[in-house]
Amino acid sequence: MMTNSIERYNHQPVLLQETLQFLAPRPGETFLDATVGGGGHSLVIAEHIRPHGTLVGLDRDAEALAAAQRTLKQFSSQNHILLLHGDFGHLGQILDTTIGAPTTFDGILFDLGVSSYQLDAARGFSFRRDEPLDMRMDRSKGETAAQLLRRVSETELERILKEYGEEPWARPIARAIHAELKKGRPIQTTGQLAALVECTVPRRAWPRSIHVATRTFQALRIAVNDELKQLQTGLAAAIERLNPGGRIVVISFHSLEDRIVKRLFAYKAGKHVGLDAAPPVVPNPSSRTPVLEILTKKPVRPSDEELRRNPRARSGRLRAARRLPLP
Structure with missing residues (x-):
């Protein structure tokens, strides 16, 4: 049953070229795909960070991880690839427990959509x-x-x-x-x-x-x-894991997700937003130093060409930001 599921897991990555443009992966860099799914985005990232890059993939769907392992197998001899089972709401805890030391990244991706396989499977x-x-x-x-x-x-x-x-x-x-x-x-x-x-x-x-x-x-x-709480908690933790100059891309598929991403990015960029946009724990919200530069003034939407190839991408919207240098 699991083998058949893996064989059918065909994830068509949404906004792939736009994701690569903002993440700008380079050889030897370290990346986190917090929603690795079947490995569609990660496969292309792995191509760009070889040789000697590191790619960590996280997903709560065990069948997706099995498919991603097969998809990324061709790069396992050129990169360090680590696939982890869990939800990104516990991102920091999972990374620290598994790797054993604080891990930071040059790029982080969240693709919040339900995959075609998950929609088509029972x-x-x-x-x-x-x-x-x-x-x-x-x-x-x-x-x-x-x-x-x-x-x-x-x-x-x-x-x-x-x-x-x-x-x-x-x-x-x-x-x-x-x-x-x-x-x-x-x-x-x-x-x-x-x-x-x-x-x-x-x-x-x-x-x-x-x-x-x-x-x-x-x-x-x-x-x-518990998707919205998981997103706010996981996204806040991911931003803290970015190296200076590191890039983060989030692809959302409905307004509730996009609103959380937009407001948390704005909060981390030092803009005035309500405290409901802040991470769960804010030591001193009145004296914050900006840690992000927002790269997308408006969400990036799929092109007409992509929509012809993949109609399920129609509601996708991408936001990106860069971690500012340490003060």
Whole structure:
């Protein structure tokens, strides 16, 4: 089963040329791919840092790591390649525990999208087929989306749909789901959930450009994987791991992620933003020294040519920054 999964893991990297432009990898440098996935971006980075470069890849999806190991095998004799299992929300702890000493990088990449394999496999991320409502990035731990729906209150579910999915019909959808639960009919598959949303939202209110259940699925996936908290914590830790002059690139796929990246970059660049953009622990927010130079005034979007090749890249947006020299 695992072998077949690896063979099917075909990750088409989004905004690849733009990523290389901002990361500017050079021979012998040290890079971290905090969301290595199937190794699509890392493969090209490995080509540029050889010989004697170091590439650390991190992912919470064990099947993705297995695929990345095979993808990057051709460079293992020319570079030091280390693949680690875990989520980037614990980035610092994972690096220190595994490597045993503080590790810094010349470049760091976050690609926050769900891979084509994860969408196409029976993981519960997509409503295009009826499959178990799982949605966990790391299937070795945590509760599934189906379990989450059974656990949370109607009020909490409404908050999740409204906050994480920006779903205008959050209250009726949450009410409909709990009505099913009260009747002893738990929502256990993607088909059940998608059909329930379709029946709840009036046809005249369906979005034109996306499926009516898209926001609900996004909200539950974010909640199941604690994605926004993980992003803020992991991104703040990654910035601290950049060498002076080191570059960081983040590719996000919806406005909630992009807002966190934009505000944290601005905060680290010394701009005035609300404290909700700050890292979880801020010793003295009133006397901060800028540590980042922002390289992208606006998010970089995929070109028309890339969208023709890969329509799933349409919502991708890239932001980049450089670590300033130490004062």
